Amino acid sequence: MSATAIIFRTELLRMVRGRWLVPLWLAFLAMCGYAAWEGAAWSAQRSAALAAIQDEEREVHRMRRNQIVNELTPENKSRYGGAIYPTAMSLRATLPPGELPVLTVGQAEGYPMAAKIFPFVASNTIFDEYMAGMENPAVLAAGRCDVAFVLVWLLPLLILAGSVDLWSFERERGMEPLLLAQPVTPLRYVTAKAAARTLLLVGPPVLLLMAVLSIAASPTPAALLQAAVLTALYGLFWVGFAALVNVFARNVAQAALGCVAGWLVLVVLLPALALGVADQVAPPSNPAERTNVLRAMAMQARAELRQQSAAASRPGHAPAPDIPDNLRRRAREVERGEELIRTAVQPYRAQDERRRWWMDVLRASSPPIAFQDGLERLAGTDAGRAVRFQEQAHAFLLQVRRLTYRYLDEDRLLTAADYDHGMPRFTFREAPAARHLGALSADAGVMVLALLALLAVGVRRLRQANPIE
Secondary structure, eight states, X not given: OOHHHHHHHHHHHHHHHSTTHHHHHHHHHHHHHHHHHHHHHHHHHHHHHHHHHHHHHHHHHHHHHHIIIIIOOTTSGGGGHHHHSGGGOOXXXXXXXXXXXXTOOTTGGGSOSEEEEOTTSOGGGTTGGGOTTTTOHHXXXXXXXXXXXXXXXXXXXXXXXXXXXXXXXXXXXXXHHHHHTSSSOHHHHHHHHHHHHHHHHTHHHHHHHHHHHHHHHOOOHHHHHHHHHHHHHHHHHHHHHHHHHHHHOSSHHHHHHHHHHHHIIIIIIHHHHHHHHHHHHSOOOOHHHHHHHHHHHHHHHHHHHHHHHHHSOOOSSOOOSSSOHHHHHHHHHHHHHHHHHHHHHHHHHHHHHHHHHHHHHHGGGOHHHHHHHHHHHHHTOSHHHHHHHHHHHHHHHHHHHHHXXXXXXXXXXXXXXXXXXXXXXXXXXXXXXXXXXXHHHHHHHHHHHXXXXXXXXXXXXXXXXXXXX
8 A cells, every 4th residue: 555545544534533524514414404495495485486477477368368258349349458459468578497596596686587578568677577676785785595605605614624734733743854754745645635635525515415405406417416516626626725724834723824814815805806896897887877768768769759640641541440550659659769778778788798797707716706606507596597588588579579560560459369379478598508518617617727726836835845944
C-alpha cells in the first residue's frame, strides 16, 4: 500500500471514529428535508394558483357557450356580444412549474406567472393582473428557506467546520516537522487528507440531497444527476478552500478565522458587490416611467384615430350585418397603439437585456453565484425562463389578434363549436436542451476554474523550499 493510500485510510478512520460526523450528516438531512418541505408547499401553492387561472378560462368559455346554445336568438344577439364577437376572446397563458421547483424559489416571485389575453388588450398590460405586490419592498425582502439556501449558505459552513484542522492541527501540535521528515511530500500529504475529507464531507450530503429531492419532487434521473454534480463541485470547491487556508494558517484558530472570513466574502459580500456593480453599470429600467410612457402612447393612438374618423367621410362599404363597425375601428386603433408601444418600449427592453447580460457575466465572479444560478435553472425559476415565457405570451397575443382580424374580415361570429375546440391554446416551449445544458456547464465551469485556482496557489505554497515557515 502506498504512503498516500495509508494517509488517506488513516484520515478516514480518524474522522469516522470521531463522534461529530454522524450528527453533521443528520443536521444536513434535517435542514435539507425541512427546506424541501417548504419548497414543496410553495410549489403546491403555485400549481394551485396556476390551475385556478386555467379553470377561470374554462369557466368563462363554458358560460359563454351556454349563452350561445341556450339564450342567444337572432333578436337579442346584441345583448351577447361578449360571447359571440371575436374581440371578446378571453384566454390565459401560464408558466408551468419547472422540473425541480422544490429546489429553489429563485427569481420566480419577481416575474409574472401568467398572462390574461384579450385580442385588443395592450401588449404591455397582459401581465398586470398577476404582478400585484411584486414591487412591494416587504415581498422583495422576504426570503424563503429553500433547498438552495441550505446548499449555498449552510453546506459550506458544514464543510469548513469539518475541514478547519486539515493541516493546521499538525502545525499547532508541532507534528509538521516529524511528518515532513517522512518520505512523503507535503503536497501528497495534504492531498490525501483533503480527499478523505471530501469523501466524508461532500459525498454523504450529495447522496442525502438526491434522496430528499427524489422523495419531494420525483425528478428525472438526468435532473437529479445534474443537481448532484453541481452540488459535488460546490462542495469540492469549499474543501479546496479549507485546504488552502490550512496551508497558510499556523494554528487551528487562524484557520477557523480564515475559513469564516472566506465564507463571508464569497457567499455574502461578493454577491452583494456583483449586484451593486450591475446596478451601476446596467441599472434596471424604471417600471413606473415605462408604464406612463406606454399609457401616453395608447392615448396618442386613440386621439389620432379619432381625428382621422372625424375628418373622414362615410365608409364606402355597407356596415357589417353581424359585427359592428366600431370594432373594426377599434382594431385600427389597437394596431396604431401597438406601433407606438413597440417604438416606445424598445429602449427599456434594450436596457433590461443589457442588465441581464451583465448579470450573466457577473455570475462568474463567485462560485456561490454560479451555483445559485445553476440551481435556479434546474428548478425552472431563473430569470431567463421567465423572460422566455413573457416573449411567448406576447407572441400568443399576436396569434390571437391575427385570428380576430380574420374573423372581422369574414364577419364571422363565434359559435359553440369555437368554444368547444376552436379557441387557440397557449403552450410554453422550454429552451432547447443543448442551451440548458450549456448554461449549466458554464456554471459548473466557474466552480471548476475557481477550484483549479485554489489548487494552483496551494501547490505553489507546498512546493516552496521551506513550507514550514
